[in-house]
Amino acid sequence: MGKFITFEGIEGSGKTTQIRAMGDFLRRRHISFLVTEEPGGTPLGRKIRKILLNRGTFELSDKAELLLFSAARAQHVKDIIVPALKEGKVILCDRFSDATIAYQGFGRGFSLDFIRLLNEFSTNGIRPDLTIVLDLPVKIGVKRAMERIFQKKEEEPEDRFEREHLSFHEKIRKGYLSLAKHAPERFRIIDALKDIETVQKEVQFHVMEFIKG
Ligand code: Z5A
Numbered sequence: 486m487g488k489f490i491t492f493e494g495i496e497g498s499g500k501t502t503q504i505r506a507m508g509d510f511l512r513r514r515h516i517s518f519l520v521t522e523e524p525g526g527t528p529l530g531r532k533i534r535k536i537l538l539n540r541g542t543f544e545l546s547d548k549a550e551l552l553l554f555s556a557a558r559a560q561h562v563k564d565i566i567v568p569a570l571k572e573g574k575v576i577l578c579d580r581f582s583d584a585t586i587a588y589q590g591f592g593r594g595f596s597l598d599f600i601r602l603l604n605e606f607s608t609n610g611i612r613p614d615l616t617i618v619l620d621l622p623v624k625i626g627v628k629r630a631m632e633r634i635f636q637k638k639e640e641e642p643e644d645r646f647e648r649e650h651l652s653f654h655e656k657i658r659k660g661y662l663s664l665a666k667h668a669p670e671r672f673r674i675i676d677a678l679k680d681i682e683t684v685q686k687e688v689q690f691h692v693m694e695f696i697k698g
Contacts, residue, residue, distance in 0.1 A: 487570040488696055489611070491581040494619035495658050496647055497630030498677045499684060503619065504577045506685045507692060511575060516696070519569045522579035524557040527564050533557040538643035551589045551603070558582065559607040566611060575696060581613055583664055588646075591660025592653055615695045617688060618661050619677035623654035626677075
């Protein structure tokens with residue numbers, strides 16, 4: 486079986502940057518890996534991602550949002566995660582079921598028990614083996630994310646969540662730290678305020694320690 490590693494954190498915490506660097510590191514060591522993301526990772530997931538992250542012209546209810554993330558995850562697990570695990574790959578996944586607990590549970594206020602049940606249903610009980618949380622103050626994370634969005638200059642920017650109040654992002658950060666506190670065997674928290682190279686060294690350390698196991 487492969488190894489399922491997820492990267493979590495508030496927006497702009499550096500997940501994409503670190504996953505890319507970790508992929509390069511594994512490639513140089515000839516370790517077979519797969520990079521994927523949620524929402525996304527499959528053709529259906531990418532369509533759902535557009536609905537969820539672009540501002541759009543219609544309102545999305547909190548319930549519809551929760552179910553769309555779950556629908557994308559169900560397809561992602563079936564088409565991408567399970568086959569890659571069977572092939573023995575190391576999976577580097579940008580967000581997974583913990584994101585739903587953090588955003589829709591701690592952030593939007595849905596029952597955590599209900600979300601856990603929904604997560605079990607959409608994942609068939611598949612959970613990450615290791616979860617890296619990149620932690621930093623929300624003001625800095627949102628600033629980094631907005632700068633990246635402006636740099637990209639997309640016609641339909643993926644900024645629906647970044648436009649939430651800072652208090653929403655504070656709840657997400659607290660949510661991740663609470664999840665990590667309750668499952669220290671799976672979570673590793675990294676201070677994402679440090680420079681990119683220092684963060685990368687810490688990510689490498691935890692990932693390689695886990696892989697060598
Ligand atoms: N969401 C949800 O609500 N429920 C769910 O179940 C799931 C997701 C799965 C999409 O996630 C949104 O969906 C997300 C939660 C919600 N909310 N939002 N927005 P996403 O992962 O696709 O989007 P994101 O979190 O906004 O990703 P991001 O903005 O791309 O952030 P990132 O990947 O963590 O950061 P980055 O792109 O690597 O870095 C951002 C910028 O900071 C970039 O210019 C870097 O060069 C810079 N950077 C990175 N690291 C550093 C350090 N260490 N120092 C200085 N600058 C840095």
